Amino acid sequence: MRRPAADRRPTLAWSGAWDDGTCALSLAIAPVHSLLPGDQALAQGRWVKLIGGASNQDLAAIEDLAGIYSLVGVHCLDLAADPAVVAAARRGMAWAEGRGAARPWLMVSLSDGADPHFRKAWFDALAIPPRPLHAAGNPELDVSSGRVSGSGSGSGSAGGPVFGVLAERCYGCGRCLPACPLGLIEERDHHLPPDQVAALLAELRPDAVELHTRIGRAEAFAERLAQVSASGVSLRRLAVSCGLEAAAAAPVAAGTRSDPPTPEALAKELWQRHDQLRSAGMAPLWQLDGRPMSGDVGAGTARAAVRLLKAVAPLAPPGPLQLAGGTNERTLPLVHRLDPALRSAVAGIAFGSVARARLQPLLLQAQGRGGRLLDQLDLLPLASAIAGALVAPWLIRG
Numbered sequence: 001m002r003r004p005a006a007d008r009r010p011t012l013a014w015s016g017a018w019d020d021g022t023c024a025l026s027l028a029i030a031p032v033h034s035l036l037p038g039d040q041a042l043a044q045g046r047w048v049k050l051i052g053g054a055s056n057q058d059l060a061a062i063e064d065l066a067g068i069y070s071l072v073g074v075h076c077l078d079l080a081a082d083p084a085v086v087a088a089a090r091r092g093m094a095w096a097e098g099r100g101a102a103r104p105w106l107m108v109s110l111s112d113g114a115d116p117h118f119r120k121a122w123f124d125a126l127a128i129p130p131r132p133l134h135a136a137g138n139p140e141l142d143v144s145s146g147r148v149s150g151s152g153s154g155s156g157s158a159g160g161p162v163f164g165v166l167a168e169r170c171y172g173c174g175r176c177l178p179a180c181p182l183g184l185i186e187e188r189d190h191h192l193p194p195d196q197v198a199a200l201l202a203e204l205r206p207d208a209v210e211l212h213t214r215i216g217r218a219e220a221f222a223e224r225l226a227q228v229s230a231s232g233v234s235l236r237r238l239a240v241s242c243g244l245e246a247a248a249a250a251p252v253a254a255g256t257r258s259d260p261p262t263p264e265a266l267a268k269e270l271w272q273r274h275d276q277l278r279s280a281g282m283a284p285l286w287q288l289d290g291r292p293m294s295g296d297v298g299a300g301t302a303r304a305a306v307r308l309l310k311a312v313a314p315l316a317p318p319g320p321l322q323l324a325g326g327t328n329e330r331t332l333p334l335v336h337r338l339d340p341a342l343r344s345a346v347a348g349i350a351f352g353s354v355a356r357a358r359l360q361p362l363l364l365q366a367q368g369r370g371g372r373l374l375d376q377l378d379l380l381p382l383a384s385a386i387a388g389a390l391v392a393p394w395l396i397r398g
């Protein structure tokens with residue numbers, strides 16, 4: 001089966017393998033929607049972003065995720081500011097482009113200070129006690145063997161136990177941190193030193209940058225913004241990611257926030273960021289971070305981002321508002337229940353841990369075969385169907 005190049009765009013259903021050995025995968029949407037450029041998608045409330053993870057450096061998974069989610073029509077891939085990660089994502093995007101998909105924006109994430117998205121779990125396997133404290137049965141940590149079994153851990157390439165955390169796979173969700181009764185697991189900050197920002201961005205040349213910020217950090221934000229500007233990279237958007245839950249968890253003693261954080265305080269900070277972006281000549285995208293890195297935990301996490309939207313949207317500065325943090329399949333039904341003014345204030349959504357978790361079994365299956373998911377013709381239909389089911393309702397929402 002061969003189709004002319006002009007006709008090789010995402011189509012309604014799985015189309016099987018072309019006779020040149022490549023595939024066309026499904027999108028349950030009309031091309032007019034699936035091919036909306038990023039700015040139009042934001043204006044129409046149909047923007048979808050895949051969050052690869054600000055500290056996720058699992059290159060094999062990033063390449064596969066970038067390919068599959070580009071194919072099903074996301075407008076943007078949000079990644080760690082790491083040359084190897086960006087190169088892996090570009091390989092995945094090129095694979096999808098070769099199959100008719102539009103090229104998404106490439107966004108890299110930075111932070112203006114300590115932030116859970118920019119940390120990794122760590123523990124010293126030599127510090128574990130000789131006798132089991134809580135052995136098999138704990139899903140996150142087997143202290144007796146020094147093996148963490150969270151997302152950022154697992155078996156070595158030979159299938160044997162791994163002692164310690166696999167740093168490249170850890171994206172800082174923090175779920176393993178309280179699992180050890182001796183507190184042996186600690187978090188280590190992973191955000192970029194100031195003197196590296198401009199050169200790194202000049203090397204990566206992203207389409208957009210996201211700055212994670214927090215109440216009380218206007219000065220630090222301004223410094224990061226100056227570093228971004230110094231890169232000379234022309235950006236389509238400067239996304240500002242901010243919420244209340246991470247702020248609430250911040251140590252008051254650090255003096256980095258007012259206490260308690262309120263929607264009013266957050267909106268005031270967003271107005272400050274708005275003025276800063278305006279001075280820098282950058283177009284904003286406001287990412288309301290409901291419950292960070294939790295969309296795969298359960299349906300209930302979807303409420304956090306929508307709750308934040310309801311509280312902040314009436315007070316927010318101009319610019320598109322995008323949901324994130326706990327988002328999953330339950331988010332859109334919640335948005336549909338909002339009153340029309342609030343509903344139309346939603347420019348789109350970002351899917352992070354839920355997007356990765358839904359494809360994780362297939363990613364592992366492909367890795368078990370020693371190859372990319374993108375090259376497993378028997379697994380691709382299911383992978384595209386899973387990814388499309390998450391993304392497509394947003395691409396076509398009215």
Ligand code: SF4
Pocket residue numbers: 120121148150151152153165169170171172173174175176177
């Ligand atoms: S559970 Fe979360 S913080 Fe712990 S190793 Fe896995 S990804 Fe990292």
